[in-house]
Amino acid sequence: MSYVIKGQDGPWELVIGLEVHAQVISRSKLFSGSATEFGAEPNSQVSFVDAAFPGMLPVINQECVAQAVRTGLGLDAQINLVSRFDRKNYFYADLPAGYQISQYAHPVVGGGHVEIELSDGSTRRIGVTRLHLEQDAGKSLHDQHPTKSYIDLNRSGIALMEIVSEPDLRTPEEAGAYLRKLRTILRYLGTCDGNMEEGSMRADVNVSVRRHGEPFRTRCEVKNVNSVRFVMQAIEAEAARQVEVWESGGTVEQETRLFDPARGETRSMRSKEDAHDYRYFPDPDLLPLVLDEAWVAGLRAELPELPDAKRARFVAKHGLSAYDAAVLVADQETAAFYETVAAGRDAKLAANWMMGDFFAALNRTGRSIGDSPVSAAALGQLLDLLADRTINGRIAKEVFEAMVETGEAPASIVENRGLRQVTDTGAIDRAVDSVLAANPDKLAEYRGGKDKLFGFFVGQVMKAMAGKGNPALVNDALRQRLSA
Amino acid sequence: MSLDPATVRRIARLARIHVDPAEAEQLAGEMNGILGWIEQLNEVDVDGIDPLTGAAQMAMRLRADTVTDGGIPELVLGNAPDRAGAFYAVPKVVE
Numbered sequence: 001m002s003y004v005i006k007g008q009d010g011p012w013e014l015v016i017g018l019e020v021h022a023q024v025i026s027r028s029k030l031f032s033g034s035a036t037e038f039g040a041e042p043n044s045q046v047s048f049v050d051a052a053f054p055g056m057l058p059v060i061n062q063e064c065v066a067q068a069v070r071t072g073l074g075l076d077a078q079i080n081l082v083s084r085f086d087r088k089n090y091f092y093a094d095l096p097a098g099y100q101i102s103q104y105a106h107p108v109v110g111g112g113h114v115e116i117e118l119s120d121g122s123t124r125r126i127g128v129t130r131l132h133l134e135q136d137a138g139k140s141l142h143d144q145h146p147t148k149s150y151i152d153l154n155r156s157g158i159a160l161m162e163i164v165s166e167p168d169l170r171t172p173e174e175a176g177a178y179l180r181k182l183r184t185i186l187r188y189l190g191t192c193d194g195n196m197e198e199g200s201m202r203a204d205v206n207v208s209v210r211r212h213g214e215p216f217r218t219r220c221e222v223k224n225v226n227s228v229r230f231v232m233q234a235i236e237a238e239a240a241r242q243v244e245v246w247e248s249g250g251t252v253e254q255e256t257r258l259f260d261p262a263r264g265e266t267r268s269m270r271s272k273e274d275a276h277d278y279r280y281f282p283d284p285d286l287l288p289l290v291l292d293e294a295w296v297a298g299l300r301a302e303l304p305e306l307p308d309a310k311r312a313r314f315v316a317k318h319g320l321s322a323y324d325a326a327v328l329v330a331d332q333e334t335a336a337f338y339e340t341v342a343a344g345r346d347a348k349l350a351a352n353w354m355m356g357d358f359f360a361a362l363n364r365t366g367r368s369i370g371d372s373p374v375s376a377a378a379l380g381q382l383l384d385l386l387a388d389r390t391i392n393g394r395i396a397k398e399v400f401e402a403m404v405e406t407g408e409a410p411a412s413i414v415e416n417r418g419l420r421q422v423t424d425t426g427a428i429d430r431a432v433d434s435v436l437a438a439n440p441d442k443l444a445e446y447r448g449g450k451d452k453l454f455g456f457f458v459g460q461v462m463k464a465m466a467g468k469g470n471p472a473l474v475n476d477a478l479r480q481r482l483s484a
Numbered sequence: 485m486s487l488d489p490a491t492v493r494r495i496a497r498l499a500r501i502h503v504d505p506a507e508a509e510q511l512a513g514e515m516n517g518i519l520g521w522i523e524q525l526n527e528v529d530v531d532g533i534d535p536l537t538g539a540a541q542m543a544m545r546l547r548a549d550t551v552t553d554g555g556i557p558e559l560v561l562g563n564a565p566d567r568a569g570a571f572y573a574v575p576k577v578v579e
Contacts, residue, residue, distance in 0.1 A: 026549050027550060028549055032554075033547070033552030033553035034553045042557070042570040043557040043572070044555060047554050047556075048560065050560075060544055061548075061549050062548060093572075093574045093577050141571070144568070145573070147576050148573045148576055150573055151572040152570075287542050287545075288544060290543035
């Protein structure tokens with residue numbers, strides 16, 4: 001871990017921990033039967049429970065518990081068969097009850113871990129302290145009226161998983177890799193859509209700095225950061241601020257801060273000075289949550305293959321590099337696409353095509369793997385045409401571009417455009433003869449010892465054959481004629 | 485354990501309850517009485533006994549994940565002191 005902030009008198013290391021709030025995928029809310037769908041008319045998905053009418057009692061949604069347990073299993077974490085809900089007390093206009101039902105002392109999921117991959121090819125294991133279930137708050141709109149805030153409680157009571165990491169992260173890159181990996185795992189499990197733009201995944205970032213070998217110093221919490229890039233920027237900005245405070249003889253105060261992406265700096269949320277005094281106590285409306293071991297085992301048995309396992313399989317079964325495998329498993333749809341292309345074919349070649357021309361085409365056309373202009377089956381057919389030598393590698397790229405443009409099948413593009421590779425040695429020999437005849441000076445130079453000109457002749461012959469010559473046969477024919 | 489008037493004022497502020505300075509003095513006395521009574525419970529030896537979260541030794545009931553409620557904006561907004569369309573309207577709260 002060589003990332004440090006260079007101070008005036010020596011380097012500083014970073015200590016980072018993340019609290020991720022992930023919205024649970026479920027049809028109805030954590031403690032009420034209202035719908036969770038995004039984008040509904042204001043206050044149309046609100047029950048008396050969500051609006052905290054007096055006397056309303058919460059009843060927990062079994063699927064939300066299952067989603068938390070699945071996520072815990074996906075993080076290789078301890079599942080607590082007995083857990084409990086507490087009230088976290090604070091006042092805000094979009095929290096009608098004046099408290100959030102959360103799990104403080106006894107979360108449903110205990111310690112686990114996430115394996116992250118870094119750009120230098122190394123991996124690190126990041127500890128997960130806990131995962132607990134809690135209610136989301138409503139949404140406030142502050143920009144609709146000069147003196148009023150508007151409140152929509154549709155989000156109020158939707159289940160969240162708060163996933164807390166150990167302070168194991170040491171660089172902005174690691175924090176970014178952790179968030180991306182966590183998002184991948186949640187998406188594989190189908191427990192959260194991981195959409196940070198819509199707010200279904202948000203991060204609170206704890207940052208402190210220290211001299212190498214020191215114990216932890218005071219941390220600050222940067223609240224509600226809503227993209228991977230902003231998390232990385234917020235860490236850099238906050239760490240730089242703290243180094244400046246310490247080096248100028250000051251003391252970092254533990255506080256809650258906000259990241260301002262436009263200015264690239266964090267600022268204090270002074271209004272939240274009492275924010276950490278939540279006066280938690282067990283919610284008297286709710287009995288302990290007790291899970292049956294067999295039910296948990298059933299959930300475990302139904303887990304999908306997770307990214308780490310899939311990556312290991314791609315390396316072992318398909319002979320891919322760890323890097324290629326990591327790129328292909330980052331998204332479940334991409335991995336499935338790849339497996340369709342690679343089935344029964346040269347798996348390494350399939351990976352190269354996906355990560356080269358295919359991803360480039362998606363980028364260029366602004367499409368995603370879900371609405372790709374070229375299907376997995378069609379890309380596979382193209383590889384078949386390469387494998388049975390109907391076309392050569394250069395023509396394959398041309399055919400692929402035509403597939404992106406027209407959506408036609410590769411075989412019909414090859415037929416209609418006459419791109420079939422020429423393996424007729426008579427035709428190749430004729431092309432070689434005419435090229436040599438047209439370039440007597442180059443031929444003389446080559447014979448005089450300028451070996452590098454071989455490539456020039458190959459190029460000329462291929463050009464004469466409109467790119468369709470079989471490269472191996474062209475090489476053979478040339479080598480034979482030139483050494484004659 | 486004993487509460488001073490400053491702590492009482494802080495608790496009142498966190499609970500958004502208005503307390504006059506004179507009242508805080510009196511409340512500190514009353515609350516100390518309650519705390520003193522509860523502290524007697526600390527004398528009971530509870531080593532090896534699981535915490536009791538309720539009087540009934542029961543576990544939570546779980547419900548199926550189906551949409552059975554909501555769709556009643558007029559009812560949930562019915563008692564609101566102020567509204568704007570389908571939103572609740574409250575005095576502006578901005579960070």
